[in-house]
Amino acid sequence: xxxxxxxxxxxxxxxxxxxxxxxxxxxxxxxxxxxxxxxxxxxxxxxxxxxxxxxxxxxxxxxxxxxxxxxxxxxxxxxxxxxxxxxxxxxxxxxxxxxxxxxxxxxxxxxxxxxxxxxxxxxxxxxxxxxxxxxxxxxxxxxxxxxxxxxxxxxxxxxxxxxxxxxxxxxxxxxxxxxxxxxxxxxxxxxxxxxxxxxxxxxxxxxxxxxxxxxxxxxxxxxxxxxxxxxxxxxxxxxxxxxxxxxxxxxxxxxxxxxxxxxxxxxxxxxxx
Ligand code: KIV
Numbered sequence: 206x207x208x209x210x211x212x213x214x215x216x217x218x219x220x221x222x223x224x225x226x227x228x229x230x231x232x233x234x235x236x237x238x239x240x241x242x243x244x245x246x247x248x249x250x251x252x253x254x255x256x257x258x259x260x261x262x263x264x265x266x267x268x269x270x271x272x273x274x275x276x277x278x279x280x281x282x283x284x285x286x287x288x289x290x291x292x293x294x295x296x297x298x299x300x301x302x303x304x305x306x307x308x309x310x311x312x313x314x315x316x317x318x319x320x321x322x323x324x325x326x327x328x329x330x331x332x333x334x335x336x337x338x339x340x341x342x343x344x345x346x347x348x349x350x351x352x353x354x355x356x357x358x359x360x361x362x363x364x365x366x367x368x369x370x371x372x373x374x375x376x377x378x379x380x381x382x383x384x385x386x387x388x389x390x391x392x393x394x395x396x397x398x399x400x401x402x403x404x405x406x407x408x409x410x411x412x413x414x415x416x417x418x419x420x421x422x423x424x425x426x427x428x429x430x431x432x433x434x435x436x437x438x439x440x441x442x443x444x445x446x447x448x449x450x451x452x453x454x455x456x457x458x459x460x461x462x463x464x465x466x467x468x469x470x471x472x473x474x475x476x477x478x
Contacts, residue, residue, distance in 0.1 A: 213286055213287065214285060214286065214287055214288060214289060214290075214320070215248055215249070215287070215288060215289040216289060216320060217289060217291075217320050217321045217343035217345075217387040217388075218387070219289070220248060220249060220289050220387060220388055220409065221387040221388060221408055221409065223248065223409055223420070223421075224407065224408060224409045224420060225420070228420065228421050228422070229248050229249060229388075229409055229411060229420055229421025229422075230246065230247050230248050230249070230421060230422070231247060231248065231249035231250070231251055231411055231421055231422065231423035232247050232250060232251070232423065232424060232425075232426045232429070233250070233251045233252070233253040233255055233256075233423070233424070233425045233426050233427075234250045234251070234252060234281045234284070234426060235252060235253075235256045235259075235260055235277045235280070235281065236277070236280050236281070236284075237280045237281065237283045237284040238284065239284070239426060240280070240281040240282075240283070240284030240285050241284040241285075243288070243426060244284060244285045244286060244287050244288050245287055247287075247288045248288060248289065248421070249288055249289050249290075249291060249388075249411070249421070249423070250281060250285060250288045250289070250290050250291070251290075251291050251292075251293070251323065251345075251423060252274065252277050252278045252281050252290065252291070252292040252293060252317075252319070253293050253323075253425065254266040254269040254274065254293040254295045254296070254352075254353070255352070255425050256269065256273070256274075256277055257269035257273070257295075258433075258435075259425060259427040259428075259432070259433040260277075260427075261273075265352065265355045265356075266295070266296060266352050266353055266355075267296045267353060267355065267356065268296075269293075269295040269296065270295060270298075271294075271295055271298045271309055271312065271313070273295070274292050274293055274294070274295050274298075274313065275292075275312065275313060275316045275317055277292075278290070278292040278313060278316070278317030278319050279316065279317050279318075281317075281319075282317050282318050282319060289320045289321075290317075290319040290320050291319060291320060291321050291322065291323050291343075291345045292313045292317055292319045292321075292322055292323070293322070293323045293324075294306065294309055294310060294313070294322050294323065294324045295353075296353040299324050299330075299333065300326075300330075302333075303332060303333040303336035303337070306324070306333045306336070306337060307336065307337060307340060307342065309322075310322045310337055310342045310344075311342070314342065320343060321342065321343030321344060321345055321387065322337075322342060322343075322344060322345070323344070323345035323346070323347055323390065324344065324345075324346070324347065325347040325348075325351040325352070325353045325354070326346075326347070326348075326351065326377075326381075327348050327373070327374070327376065327377020327378070327380055327381060328376055328377055328380040330346075330380075330381065331380035331381060331383065331384040332384070334346065334381055334384035334385065334386055335384040335385060338384065338385040338386070339385075343387050344381075344384075344385070344386045344387065345386060345387065345388050345389070345390065346378075346381035346382070346386035346388070346389040346390065347389070347390040347392065348374055348377040348378050348381060348389060348390070348391055348392075348394075349364055349365070349374055349377075349390075349391045349392045349393050349394035349399075349415060350362075350363070350364055350392040350393030350394065350414070351392070352392075361393065362393070363393045363394065363395060363414065364393055364394050364395070365394045365395040365397075365398040365399075366395060371395075371398045374391075374394060374398060374402070375398065375401070375402060378391065378402045378405075378406060378410075379405070379406070382406045382407065382408050386408060387408060388408050388409040388410070388411060388420075388421075389406065389408060389409070389410050389411065390410075390411050390412075390413060390423060391403075391410050391411070391412050391413075391415040391419060392412075392413045392414055392415060393413070393414040393415065393438075393440070394412075394414070394415040394416075395416075396415075396416035396418055399412055399415040399416045399418050399419055400416065400418035403418050403419050403420060409421055411423050413440065414438060414439070414440030415440075424441060424442075425441075428441040428443075429441060429442060429443060429444045429445070430443075430444065430445045430447050431443045431445050431446035431447050431448050431449075432447050432448060434448055
């Protein structure tokens with residue numbers, strides 16, 4: 206990565222400083238061509254472990270590996286010149302100990318050149334977040350609904366409805382912000398609680414299914430572009446329906462190959478005389 210490219214891209218410090226100012230625009234990206242398209246419009250690009258589901262057809266994010274995250278982090282870094290890029294620490298790469306978390310985060314930073322890592326967890330991960338940030342690893346927190354906990358959470362639903370649940374998310378958010386995360390994803394959480402946490406914390410909150418009260422928003426790009434059709438969470442707005450366009454293009458190609466209409470003279474090499 207050239208120094209010039211690095212200087213032009215937003216840093217985690219710049220994202221942190223957006224608290225209370227312009228709303229922060231974040232989308233997920235997993236490949237170079239998509240990163241190139243999203244980069245001019247986004248403050249933050251997240252190489253999310255959602256790639257396990259939307260690119261690899263997994264049922265959950267639990268099977269995603271550090272190697273997959275590094276490969277996709279490298280691909281995204283080849284396509285950006287403006288946005289700050291964060292790569293998810295996948296399940297099993299950071300929960301065991303703060304040392305394991307540091308080793309995984311260091312590999313991600315060194316092998317991709319990205320700006321920081323994201324990890325899921327609240328109070329139980331605060332010590333790890335403090336350990337990482339004190340050692341030069343910018344951390345993006347993730348509280349509320351945490352997809353990596355699917356096997357213990359017993360399915361997904363919006364959170365924060367009961368006072369006990371709300372109190373837990375509030376404590377989680379405080380703990381991760383106090384541990385020096387530069388920003389925090391709040392996922393699948395009721396509006397009044399997301400609003401309260403956003404007002405209380407000194408760092409930006411980025412909502413996904415957590416209302417417009419957050420300092421910024423993130424969506425899975427394949428969801429908002431209509432490329433992932435297995436299911437659509439209620440909080441997803443489709444800004445495009447790309448699947449039917451692809452189906453139509455591929456059907457046209459198949460018809461033309463079968464009829465012999467493709468390739469035509471325009472797409473055929475002849476000997477130059
Ligand atoms: O993995 C992911 O894409 C995420 C976002 C949806 C926040 O964690």
